């Protein structure tokens with residue numbers, strides 16, 4: 001069955017003591033709604049509904065699933081449930097808080113505290129559209145990612161990996177504090193041979209070991225994605241996808257473009273996280289936090305000659321740059 005658009009639950013629907021207010025997002029795996037609980041508090045409800053396996057027509061509540069797809073649908077359902085169960089164990093200000101679960105309409109619903117704000121992805125895009133320079137300030141990057149990593153440390157302490165870290169899954173509250181969303185961690189169990197449910201890793205943010213069948217996954221895998229997300233904040237597009245990098249790595253030319261805008265220390269942190277060899281990356285979030293906390297040395301004023309060199313090298317690498325942004329410009333499409 002080809003992927004299709006599923007009809008969302010109707011606004012105003014009462015379900016398990018919640019009232020659906022409206023759909024906020026839909027991706028290939030689920031639909032997220034703003035809803036209110038019995039006391040009128042806002043919650044976000046995530047509904048498991050993989051569009052490649054289940055079809056819900058307008059006006060219906062229960063999706064149609066072909067007999068052929070049913071076993072895979074059920075495995076996914078279990079994984080979605082596990083994802084929520086794992087998350088429910090974690091209580092941390094930088095990790096989305098899961099408050100309830102329920103079954104209805106032959107699927108599963110995960111109820112989270114509703115957070116007002118927007119994803120880091122949207123934040124980057126807005127700033128890019130406004131032509132802000134730098135795209136995201138170094139100070140913001142350092143402070144915000146340090147908090148993201150406080151949350152991630154808690155996740156790793158609970159023996160979970162996120163595995164789908166990217167700006168679309170980092171949510172910024174209105175006060176700018178970040179929260180980790182969308183734990184595909186449980187989907188890790190789907191890494192088997194089930195193509196229809198194979199985690200939709202996002203090119204550019206996924207470490208090379210995620211592309212390998214028996215890749216050695218660990219904290220370093222999430223750390224690659226942290227580096228990729230910091231890079232996306234600096235340049236406005238994801239890094240070159242890691243499978244392409246192993247053939248023809250163009251990242252050095254991209255790092256050079258960041259010189260003069262970001263400190264050498266920050267660029268070095270990104271370069272470290274984005275090493276293709278997992279052993280060459282920081283091995284723990286704590287090690288990375290320590291590196292990120294290292295103060296940037298005051299930047300020496302660039303000489304005319306150095307400014308000209310950066311300009312010229314940017315001119316020459318423009319083709320590559322466009323190649324990266326053409327396919328992979330961070331678009332907050334509904335899939336992410």
Ligand SMILES: Nc1ncnc2c1ncn2[C@@H]1O[C@H](COP(=O)(O)OP(=O)(O)O)[C@@H](O)[C@H]1O
Pocket residue numbers: 024025026027028029030031032044046096112113114115116119168169171181182183334335336
């Ligand atoms: N707890 C929440 N509070 C507010 N918005 C949320 C919450 N959880 C998810 N969202 C919104 O839904 C979008 C998709 O959520 P996510 O968990 O990333 O699902 P998907 O699997 O579809 O990517 C987020 O980018 C965010 O806009």
Ligand SMILES: [Mg+2]
Pocket residue numbers: 168169182335336
């Ligand atoms: Mg997401």
